Amino acid sequence: MYRYDSTDQQIIDERVAQYRDQMARHLAGELSGDDLRPLRLQNGLYIQRHGPMHRIAVPYGMLSSAQLRKLAEISRRYDRGFGHFTTRHNMQFNWPKFEETPEILAELATVQMHAVQTSGNCVRNVTTDHFAGVAPDELADPRPYCEIIRQWSTFHPEFAFLPRKFKIAVNGAASDRAVIRAHDIGLEIVRDEAGSIGFKVFVGGGLGRTPILGQVAREFLPRRHLLSYIEAVLRVYNRYGRRDNAYKARIKILVQALGIEEFKRQVEAEWAHLEDGPATLTDTEFARVAAHFAPPAYESLPAADAGFAARQNDDKAFANWVKRNVHAHKVPGYAAVTLSLKKTGAAPGDITDTQMCAAADLADRYSFGELRVSHEQNLLLVDVKQSDLYTVWQIARAQDLATPNIGLLTDMICCPGGDLCSLANARSLPIAEAVQTKFDDLDYLHDIGDISLNISGCMNSCGHHHVSNIGILGVDKNNEEWYQITLGGQQGNDATIGKVIGPSFTAEEVPAVIGALIDVYIELRTPSERFIDTLQRVGSEPFKARAYAGRDRRKPAVAANDAQPTPAKVANA
Amino acid sequence: MPEIIKNGAIVADSWQLFKLAAGETAETVALPAGPLLVPLAVWLARRQELAARGEADSNPLGVWLDAGEGPEALAGDLDRLAVVGVNFPKFTDGRSYSSARLLRERYGYTGEIRALGDVLYDQLFAMRRCGIDAYALRADQNLEKALAGFATFSETYQAAVDQPQPLFRRRAA
Secondary structure (H helix, E strand, C coil): CCCCCHHHHHHHHHHHHHHHHHHHHHHCCCCCHHHHHHHHHCCCEEECCCCEEEEEECHHHEEEHHHHHHHHHHHHHHCCCEEEECCCCEEEECCCCHHHHHHHHHHHHCCCCECCCCCCCCECCCEECCCCCCCCCECCCCHHHHHHHHHHHCCCCCCCCCCCCECEEEECECCCCCCHHHCCEEEEEEECCCCCEEEEEEECCECCCCCECCEEEEEEEEHHHHHHHHHHHHHHHHHHCCCCCHHHCCHHHHHHHHCHHHHHHHHHHHHHHHCCCCCCCCHHHHHHHHHCCCCCCCCCCCCCCHHHHHHHHHCHHHHHHHHHHEECCCCCCEEEEEECCCCCCCCCCEEEHHHHHHHHHHHHHHCCCEEEECCCCCEEEEEEEHHHHHHHHHHHHHCCCCCCCCCCCCCCCECCHHHCCCCCCCCCHHHHHHHHHHCCCHHHHHHHCCCCEEEECCCCCCCCHHHCCEEEEEEEECCEEEEEEEECCECCCCCECCEECCCCECCCCHHHHHHHHHHHHHHHCCCCCCHHHHHHHHCCHHHHHHHHCCCCCCCHHHHCCCCCCCCCCCCCC | CCEEEECCEEEECCCEECCCCCCCCCCCCCCCCCCEEEEHHHHHHCHHHHHHHHCCCCCCEEEEECCCCCHHHHCCCHHHCCEEEEEECCCCCCHHHHHHHHHHHHCCCCCEEEEEECCCHHHHHHHHHCCCCEECCCCCCCHHHHHHHHHCCCCCCCCCCCCCCCHHHHHHC
C-alpha cells in the first residue's frame, strides 16, 4: 500500500497543527461555532444526536495492521471501545469528546491516517473495489489512481467550498464493485484499441433524495489527462452548480439541468485550456505511486490446495463459510476472505477494539499485514493461502468475525440511523436487527441465496437502499417512524435504482413484510434464479400484493404514494 | 484608515468599495472621488468614462466581481484595471477561488486581486494559492494573527497560481 514520504507526512502533521489551532481558537472564543463548522467538518467532526462523531478516512479502503491497531487503541482511549465502518471507506467514532479530537488526529497521523475531507462540501475520500489488485477479473489495479486522486484532492485550494460534497469512485475490474455510477464522478478503467490504459468517465450519479445514475462524459480519457479532466469537471461544477438550495446542489442536478451534451461541451471547453498543462500525469509519477501497490511476495502454489478441499468435506460449517466468505484470487493457491461485520445483534459495520486487534493479527500472520474495508461495511483479508483458510476461519469465528453470510440477506448495508445520527428521520439499527433475527436460520439464508437488503434512516441514503434488491427507507410522518420499501435496485454493472412499492410500514411490520417478499420469491423462482432475477421476470406485482395482504390499514391521507416524506435534513451538521 | 493584508503585510488602504444601493442604477449613479472599486455592472455600463478616470493618478480604478460573475466579462479590460476584487458573500461560497485562478492563469492579469466579503484567517492560504494577493478581511478578524494563516502548509500537492508545478513534477526532479 502507499507509504508516505517525508513530504506527505509533513503535510498531514501540518494539518493536525492547523486543526489544533482552530479548535483552540474556538474554545478561546476567537472562532465562532458557525465559522468553525465547515472547518471541523473537513476534519471529519460532526455534532450528532448525542454529541460529536468523528469520521476517519480509510483511503480507498486500504488498512495496514498497524493502522487498524491504532484505530483500536483510539477506540479504547477516546471512545467506547468500538468503531463503525461506513459505506465510503471511513471509520466513525460515535463517542469522542469534542476537545479531544485534535489528539485523535495527532494519533492517526503517526500511522499515516487522517480525517481529511471526510465531510464538508469538498472532494471526499475516493473509493474503489475491495478486491483491487487481487481480483481475477481485473483489467488494472485502481489503487494507484485512487492515491493520485487523493493527493490531488487533498487541500485543493480551488475546490474546498464546492456547492455540495463530491464523491469519486474508481473501478478497474470487469465487474463494478465500487458502484461507480452512484458517484459524482465514476471512473472505469478501460483500454483503447491500441491497448493504452484510460478511463470511461461517468458524471452526475448519486443516491440521496434524487437518485440518479451517472452518465457517460467521456468514453475514453487517456490516463495522463486524469487530473486535468477532473479539474475541468470540478471547475464547471464549482462555478455553475446551484448554491441556492442544498437539495439541488449536487453535480447531478447541474448535469440534469444542462443535459449531458451541454454539460460535456462546457467541460470540454474548460478542459481545452488545461489539456497538457502541468496537471498532466507523468509516467514517472504513475510508476512511483504504482510501485507502492506492487504484488506482495506470493509463494508458488498449486491452484487448489488438497487439504483445503478435504476440510470443506469434513466440516460443513467451514464449507458454508467458504461458500459465502471466501473469494477467488488471481494468484493460484490464494483466496480473499471477508470478515463479516454483520453478525445478528451487532450493528452492521460495527467492530470492537478486540476484533480490530484480532483482525490485525490475522493480517500479519496470514495476509501480508494488510486489510481492506468494503463499501458493504465488512473487513477483508485479500491475500490468504488456501492452506491457511481453516485456521483463519477458526480464529475469526472465535472473534465473531466469521458469520457465513456475505451476499446474503443479513449482509445488509445499514446507516447508523436515528439512534445516533441527527439527520435521520427514523431508526435503522433496530430494523436491521429485527430482519436479521427473523432470518437467523443459516440453512434458510443460504437457500434464499444472493440478495441485497439495505437500510437508510433518511433520504440522504447513506445506507444505499436505492441500489439494493430490497431497500428500506426510514421516513418520518407526524413524528412517527415509518418505513418505505423499494424493490429492484441493484449495484454492479447493471446498476438500477429500486422503485417504491407503495405506502410505508410500521417498524413492527417490516420483518413480516420482508418475509412476505421472500416467500413470493421462494414460490416463484426457477432453480437457477436469484431474487433479483425472479423479480425482473415476474415483475413487482406479486410481491406488492403479498406485502400488503392483510395490511389494508392505509388511511386516505397517506394512501397516495407517500414518497414525499418529511424533507431530510441536509448532511453536514 | 482601514487596513488590509497585501503581499503578506498589513497596510493602510484608501480604496473604497462601491456598491449600488437600492434604487441606484449603474448608468447614472454618482461615483465618489479617489481610488474606487466599482461593481461589474457599473464598469460595463460606463467603460469609457471610467477608463478615462482611471488614468488619473488620484483616481485609480478597479472592478469587483461578485461570486457569480465570471472574469470573462473583464477579459479585454484587465490592463486598464489596477485592482480586481473577488467577492466571497459567505466564506463557504467558493466560486471566487475559480475566478481568481482564471484571472491569473487564463487572462494573465498581473494587477492586484483583492478578496472581499467574508474573508477569514482560515481561508487565506487557499486564497493566496489561487492568485489572490490582497485581503480585505471581515471586520472582526485580527489581522496580526491572520498573517499566520499564510504559513499553514509548507508544501502542497496541486499546481496552482503560487506553485505552477504540482508536487509530483517537483518530486520527480
